[in-house]
Amino acid sequence: GQNIDQPTEMTATEGAIVQINCTYQTSGFNGLFWYQQHAGEAPTFLSYNVLDGLEEKGRFSSFLSRSKGYSYLLLKELQMKDSASYLCAVMDSNYQLIWGAGTKLIIKP
Amino acid sequence: GAVVSQHPSRVICKSGTSVKIECRSLDFQATTMFWYRQFPKQSLMLMATSNEGSKATYEQGVEKDKFLINHASLTLSTLTVTSAHPEDSSFYICSAPQGAGETQYFGPGTRLLVL
Numbered sequence: 001g002q003n004i005d006q007p008t009e010m011t012a013t014e015g016a017i018v019q020i021n022c023t024y025q026t027s028g029f030n031g032l033f034w035y036q037q038h039a040g041e042a043p044t045f046l047s048y049n050v051l052d053g054l055e056e057k058g059r060f061s062s063f064l065s066r067s068k069g070y071s072y073l074l075l076k077e078l079q080m081k082d083s084a085s086y087l088c089a090v091m092d093s094n095y096q097l098i099w100g101a102g103t104k105l106i107i108k109p
Numbered sequence: 110g111a112v113v114s115q116h117p118s119r120v121i122c123k124s125g126t127s128v129k130i131e132c133r134s135l136d137f138q139a140t141t142m143f144w145y146r147q148f149p150k151q152s153l154m155l156m157a158t159s160n161e162g163s164k165a166t167y168e169q170g171v172e173k174d175k176f177l178i179n180h181a182s183l184t185l186s187t188l189t190v191t192s193a194h195p196e197d198s199s200f201y202i203c204s205a206p207q208g209a210g211e212t213q214y215f216g217p218g219t220r221l222l223v224l
Contacts, residue, residue: 031210042202042215050210101152
């Protein structure tokens, strides 16, 4: 079966760095996406990785290793507004998007 | 990024009535759109894939006669919840793919409360 694993919840301190991991087992691979979802709101797109390596976008970076079925989202200089759920999603060989359950990130002052 | 809108953002209705939710891609065309449902503190659940010019594809366990989908044009898909019941109360979100990797861009969601 297809599976995406990410931690249920993480806590970090304002100003610090946090890394949210995502491992996946899917039938084929056509890209990995990270989304941010604040409570009560719809998800917003953060990043897309289809090749191995690190993609940097401001305070957020996303890494992919296809051979390991692994990705992480790195958030630097954490701000209170970064408190949200972070969703990892993989597009399989049929171009179906498989969603992880999300990681709830709690930022403490 | 691409912009997707939804209307209404919030609706309260009586049990047994039907509710229509619209999803529009504002600055791009979408032959495919997706409808999700999310209950409080739970994951996104894909309900169906809306296809312009053809029938929608429903996920297992989703009643196609209850959740009617019409993809009327390349920028509009509608979801009608027919004979709504309190258990249908949820957050309904649409998305449309655009750009690199067919990235899905989400509408702001519609919060449905059935009394």
